[in-house]
Amino acid sequence: MIKHLAAMILMGSGFFFLAVSAIGLIRMPDVYNRMHALGKCDTLGNWLLILGLILVIGDLTSAAKMALIIILVALINPVMTHLLAKTSYGLGMDLVEGSYLLDDYTSPKVNEERGEQKG
Amino acid sequence: MAGRKDIRGAILIFALLMGFWLLLSATLHWQHLLVGTVLSLGITFTWSRIKIGGGRRTSFSLKQTGLMLYYLLCLIWEVLKANIMVALIVLNPRLPVSPGIVITRTALKRDLMRALYANSITLTPGTITVDLEDDRLVVHAITVPAGHGVLDWYLSDQAKKIEGEGS
Known part of the structure; x- marks a missing residue:
């Protein structure tokens, strides 16, 4: 009984995050922001959903296969998000109005650290 | 042979x-x-005939494995936080985003750790990795605090520690 309740809560929150990712895909203003909603919420949504399924089924073989799916989602999802973002960046897709740019690559903070190492 | x-x-x-x-x-x-x-x-x-990464043997020490497990636990906690943050932004009627690009450098040396770290950034609060070339890391952040958080993120030090154990 309590197992089914826990599974229900897990799967319910999984559905919630999947729904959030779908809503975010529609509402966000530009490509990169949409990637945020998809890359994160899809991952956790799938994890919670599969954890709930593992609790419901409770069979070692199926659980092993589903754990494998969890690992695959954790590996594939960020890579695909990164690929989509990189492709749009390479094509020069516009950012939304009012975006900021913070360049730490040539910033004084890093240069100071280098100076300390020299002296 | x-x-x-x-x-x-x-x-x-x-x-x-x-x-x-x-x-x-x-x-x-x-x-x-x-x-x-x-x-x-x-x-x-x-x-047995395939060599990956210039024929260097990938070695694992026990301490490295422990640090890796700790890293993964931290990562799962960060993923939870990230999702709640994105859900709050998406479901807010005013849609409070202030996106931007952050260019930073990573202190990691090994390609494997760099890839792991870049994927960690993608999964965690308000940031996705856009580009990674040598040590130049281009990150897109969804809010201003998230963008500043990338510059001194504690998981970067953690990843550096794992790398230090390996060599």
């Missing part, structure tokens, strides 16, 4: 593959065992 260490490694890989096969097939029927053995031998044989 095939030294004693290679044979030990081959037996280890074969045992791992066989265990995995048994876990997935979940029967001890002789046909399953035969197919599993043939496939595992084939993969082990093929794998």
Whole structure:
């Protein structure tokens, strides 16, 4: 009984995050922001959903296969998000109005650290 | 060419593959065992000729494994936080985003750790990795605080520690 309740809560929150990712895909203003909603919420949504399924089924073989799916989602999802973002960046897709740019690559903070190492 | 260490490694890989096969097939029927053995031998044989990353051996110490587990636990906690944050932004009627690009440099040296760190950034609060070339890391952040958080993130130090143990 309590197992089914826990599974229900897990799967319910999984559905919630999947729904959030779908809503975010529609509402966000530009490509990169949409990637945020998809890359994160899809991952956790799938994890919670599969954890709930593992609790419901409770069979070692199926659980092993589903754990494998969890690992695959954790590996594939960020890579695909990164690929989509990189492709749009390479094509020069516009950012939304009012975006900021913070360049730490040539910033004084890093240069100071280098100076300390020299002296 | 095939030294004693290679044979030990081959037996280890074969045992791992066989265990995995048994876990997935979940029967001890002789046909399953035969197919599993043939496939595992084939993969082990093929794998012994492949060299990844300039022929350097990937070594694992016990301490490194512990640090890695701690890193993964931190990562799961960060994923939870990230999702709640994105959900709050998406479901807010005013949609409070202030996106931007952050260009930073990573202190990590090994390609594997760099890839792991870049994927961690993608999964965690308000940031996705857009580009990674040598040590130049281009990150897109969804809010201003998230963008500043990338510059001194504690998981970067953690990843550096794991890398330090390995060499």
